[in-house]
Amino acid sequence: MRLILLSGGSGKRLWPLSSDVRSKQFLKLLKAPDGARESMIQRVYRQIRESSLGGMLNSVTVAAGEIQLEQIRMQIGSDVDIVAEPARRDTFLAIALAASYLKDVKGANEDETVVVMPVDSFVDVEYFDKLGRIDSALSGTDADMVLVGAKPTRPSEKYGYIVPDNTALRANGTPTSNHGAGSAPERSCPVSKFKEKPTESEAKKLIEEGALWNCGVFGFRLGYLLDIIARNLGVSENRYETIRGQFTDLKRRSFDYEVVEHAKNIRVIEYTGSWKDLGTWETFTEEIGDRTMGNVWLDDAAQDTHVLNELDIPVVVMKEVDHAVIVANHEGILVAPKGQTYHLKEATAHLGGRPMQEEKRWGEYIVLDYCKYGDTESLTKKLTILSGRQISYQSHASRKEIWMILSGVGTLYLNGEKRAISAGESIVIAEGEKHAIRAEETLEIIEVQLGAPLVEDDITRYEMVW
Amino acid sequence: MRLILLSGGSGKRLWPLSSDVRSKQFLKLLKAPDGARESMIQRVYRQIRESSLGGMLNSVTVAAGEIQLEQIRMQIGSDVDIVAEPARRDTFLAIALAASYLKDVKGANEDETVVVMPVDSFVDVEYFDKLGRIDSALSGTDADMVLVGAKPTRPSEKYGYIVPDNTALRANGTPTSNHGAGSAPERSCPVSKFKEKPTESEAKKLIEEGALWNCGVFGFRLGYLLDIIARNLGVSENRYETIRGQFTDLKRRSFDYEVVEHAKNIRVIEYTGSWKDLGTWETFTEEIGDRTMGNVWLDDAAQDTHVLNELDIPVVVMKEVDHAVIVANHEGILVAPKGQTYHLKEATAHLGGRPMQEEKRWGEYIVLDYCKYGDTESLTKKLTILSGRQISYQSHASRKEIWMILSGVGTLYLNGEKRAISAGESIVIAEGEKHAIRAEETLEIIEVQLGAPLVEDDITRYEMVW
Secondary structure (H helix, E strand, O other): OEEEEEEOOOOOOOOOOOEOOEOHHHOOOEEOOOOOEEOHHHHHHHHHHHOOOHHHHHHEEEEEEHHHHHHHHHHHOOOOEEEEEOOOOHHHHHHHHHHHHHHHOOOOOOOOEEEEEEOOEEEOOHHHHHHHOHHHHHHHOOOOEEEEEEOOOOOOOOOEEEEEOHHHHHHOOOOHHHHOOOOOOOOOEEEEEEEEOOOHHHHHHHHHOOOEEEEEEEEEEHHHHHHHHHHHOOOOOOOHHHHHHHHHHOOOOOHHHHOHHHOOOEEEEEEOOOEEEOOOHHHHHHOOOOOEEOOEEEOOOOOOOEEEEOOOOOEEEOOOOOOEEEEEEOOEEEEEEHHHHHHHHHHOOOOOOOOOEEEEOOEEEEEEEEEEEOOEEEEEEEEEEOOOOEEEEEEOOOEEEEEEEEEEEEEEEEOOEEEEEEOOOEEEEOOOOOEEEEEEEEEEEEEEEEEOOOOOOOOEEOOOOO | OEEEEEEOOOOOOOOOOOEOOEOHHHOOOEEOOOOOEEOHHHHHHHHHHHOOOHHHHHHEEEEEEHHHHHHHHHHHOOOOEEEEEOOOOHHHHHHHHHHHHHHHOOOOOOOOEEEEEEOOEEEOOHHHHHHHOHHHHHHHOOOOEEEEEEOOOOOOOOOEEEEEOHHHHHHOOOOHHHHOOOOOOOOOEEEEEEEEOOOHHHHHHHHHOOOEEEEEEEEEEHHHHHHHHHHHOOOOOOOHHHHHHHHHHOOOOOHHHHOHHHOOOEEEEEEOOOEEEOOOHHHHHHOOOOOEEOOEEEOOOOOOOEEEEOOOOOEEEOOOOOOEEEEEEOOEEEEEEHHHHHHHHHHOOOOOOOOOEEEEOOEEEEEEEEEEEOOEEEEEEEEEEOOOOEEEEEEOOOEEEEEEEEEEEEEEEEOOEEEEEEOOOEEEEOOOOOEEEEEEEEEEEEEEEEEOOOOOOOOEEOOOOO
16 A cells, blocks of 8 residues: 655645745644644654554655655655655646656556545544555445545534445445444445535535545555546656656646546545644644744733744734734734634735745745835845755846855855855855855855845856865 | 923833834824824924914923934924933923923023923814913912813723812802813813822712813923922932933932922813823824724724734734734734723833834834844844934944945945945944944945844944044
């Protein structure tokens, strides 16, 4: 059995902490059992290790965007297996690329079971035990796809529902009385229908019919999907390198639409533990533990309010600000009742422009100041270059950069000359000058860019050997 | 008649906009009649000009702390008369210094009437006409002090109340029927008692008795106060220069306690127009006009909520955040229901440390970043030096400074050598190096300080001629 962890899109539903360049699955805000903070992807990886799937960690592949590679390695280890998508093209293309990768690069057999799960599900360890049963559910039945459904705890309007065919279940020998709360059925059951985001009253009725929340898990034989890819993906050759090469030119398509809707026999395994989509502040803050993080004064009398502050600027929240989430960082400051955070996408739709903080291969930066003076623009950033990392050799045609080293030790490569630099030094890099920098010990640098105008892609890269 | 405008303490009641270094009376947030924004002190000064006191603007003296001088001149003109307090010593000492200044510096006669009013009262122009009647109220009665009381509009627990002696008022010939809403009594009336911050039910009873809100206005003969100063101030000689010289060593004392409580005959003039203490966000936001200022997205459905943002970071406030005030700048971020802002002092009591933005004689600065690396500290500021202003000639024993000029043109004076500087240049000022800078056109500069440790008073000043 092979497990594919889908490290999906970034999204703004946890804005301002998540953004186009900072995905929610990497936010280290969840309480780990040892008291430390872990991210969604770290939690899932730890749970796999702790579950009955623990022995097959080397069969786990993370499907992720190319810009996430460094971050994934930093968070779950450099030996993790990653298949990198050259661009965002929705779930069908992501899973297709991963499937061809498993066959052509990892040498997987077409008979092997592949299980795909989103990396941002907040679940119990028991969930992974259920994933382990998908293999036998596929062997023991005529299903071409097996899903996992979580037992609903309320008639949510925000989830997708899977309605099992209870008649078939009874005919199959499982007593209906065994289908109640707290008792997981020992086997899978055919799916009768799906319903996306029902109204509350529809959801109530669905739950009465035994419907389950769709966890977004897909289990199938590798060969089954490779056949669909061959027929429908639209690439010249059904091989990993070819799919990867043509990936950016392919249209976005969802796995639900391209595969699940056309499957003949779909079965579902019921999971009765807790399952949460941590996609909104309302659900996310329930798992954070502490009411505040960072430089925050929150009145003790404020009820069910969470305040997260990544800025140095102190945040003061007084009493009677109840059931709210307040989040501040360089990207934005959010003040919202928890019940409203589902509409965050619309509320932040007007925001665009440059990212104000970003994690990079070499570390991270935050924007401290931006100004426009006539045609000239200035941008002041604080850069953190991690020990052993480097900013590649480059030049800028129409901007000057000034670096002030606040702390650390590094090597500067300026116009072909190498020299050691350290805290207290300042370096002027004029327009056109070739420069690179490597941190021997983590460098913190104030960078001032001045240009007329400042253009993000004014960058020419050069080869060099350190 | 002489008018003293008390430009009082800074306070944190409008935190984070007001702070120890930024007084609320200078916040340009009130809507002026021409649509522009004006500060409290600008509004009062404009109203005096528009009132029946308009002809006596040259008899107005502003009593203010020394650090406020530049700001007052920038806001109401360089020809305004200011008496500067060397330190904060409460109202008795502030008024005593101003009274001795009127006599010894301005040559005021001891028989002249002096009227003192706080600069942060939000009133109608009619209020100033009432101040003009204090002189005749003092002449026509045996009062040694005349106050102004505003007709209450609700039984507030937050104000001080003046209870007039209505018996005396009737005996004095003013018909009681004339004492109703909307009709100002034509003359003053003896004060029977005072009550500070009553409970709501007490306040209701007081209002039934005809009590008025104490506007904090004091009218008296200059000689009356000079006698009290001679007896009670505790300085070696009752002269302006002496009082000023010994000011810092004197104990804080309030004018109410030292003077009003001992006055034998106090009368009050009723003012029926609107009067507001703009000391809390609740009252202040009522006069701002717009719901938002700065980079703010506020849901249209949020009711009676004000969002003020001085940061570049966007603020997003969703619906159902009602009756709230949200204020963000480099000093802090406040989220509070309007009814709670009265408790702001307690909520911000834990905050201290260095100011994060400050107006200076030469312009202003904001702190962009502060870090500690072992013993070494770094502080990154953005300085704005206004055209024609300069930072004085100085050196620092244990910190290095690096300046990057973002915009403007200026003159640098470094170790006795003068040179022109302009946008794009960077200047390294090592420990011990003497430096000054003057803006020919307004300069914007990123300054990085590095020291081990960074000490605020590590500054040696030198004489120089530009």
